[in-house]
Amino acid sequence: MNVTIIDYGVGNLRSLRRGLERADATVTVSDDPDAIAAADALVLPGVGAFGECVRNSKPFHDVLIDAAEDTPILGICVGLQLMFTESTEGAPDGETIDGLDLIPGRVERLPSDEVKVPHMGWNELTVERDHPLVSGIENGDYAYFVHSYCSAVAAHTVASCDYGFDFAAIAANEAGNVMGTQFHPEKSGETGLTVLKNFVDYAAQYREESLAAE
Template structure:
């Protein structure tokens, strides 16, 4: 299965590439909008501040919105946050910065009254609903997080995590083909490898069904 990682200047792309290759994907890293538009499956990484990632990824926004209609997309960490409607990070008080609005929801700062922010380290997942991305993931499995912002549990949530409040650790759109993890699967051991394998298998099945329908 060919998977394309979008290179917009953020994220540890080589680590992610190795993780996807371990999940039996053939991986391309690309900053070419035409190549990205033609991809069978896309991965949107992200490290750093939301606003910076929005600015850096702007050349690919139209491509991603169009791809979301018929292509499996996986966002990772801030890459997932970009898929949401909006974020309060870096915005004046009471305002937000627009995301891609491919998954309805708002990204907000984790409450720091009872926990240390950023949330950094291993934490447990709670499965909220069925989705192919969490096949063979068990209740209480651990994943590795590094973030200060997240989206509260809502209809988009596939798996949650409790850190000061319950936030979406895995989310997906209504159609199911646009999805993401707030944690880093490439750093999350067997749990992360299972997530990446599930995405690759989902993308393979999705592509086969699309070809058969044509």
């Protein structure tokens, strides 16, 4: 299965590439909007501040919105946050910065008066609903998080994490083909490898069904 990682200047692309290759994907890293538009499956990484990631990824926004109609897309960390409707990070009080609105929801700061921010380290997952991305994932499996912002548990949530309150550790759109992890699967051991393998397998099946329908 061919998987294209979008290179927009943020994210640990080397370890992510290795993780996807361990999950039996053939990986391409690209900053070419035309190549990204033609990809069979996409991964959107993200490290740093939401606003910076929005600016850096702007050349690919239209491509991603179009791809969301018929392409499996996986967002990782801030890459997942970009998929939400909006974020409060970097915005004046009472305002937000627009995301891609591929998954309805808002990204907000962790409550620093209740927990240590950033949330950094291993924490447990709780599966909230069925989705191919959590096949083989059990409640209590650990994943590695590094973040200060998140989206609260809502209809989009596939798996949650309790860090003083429950937030979306894995989320997906209603159609199921746009999905993401707040944690870093490439740093999350066997749990992360399972998630990446699930994405690669889902993308392969999605492509087969699309070709059969043509």
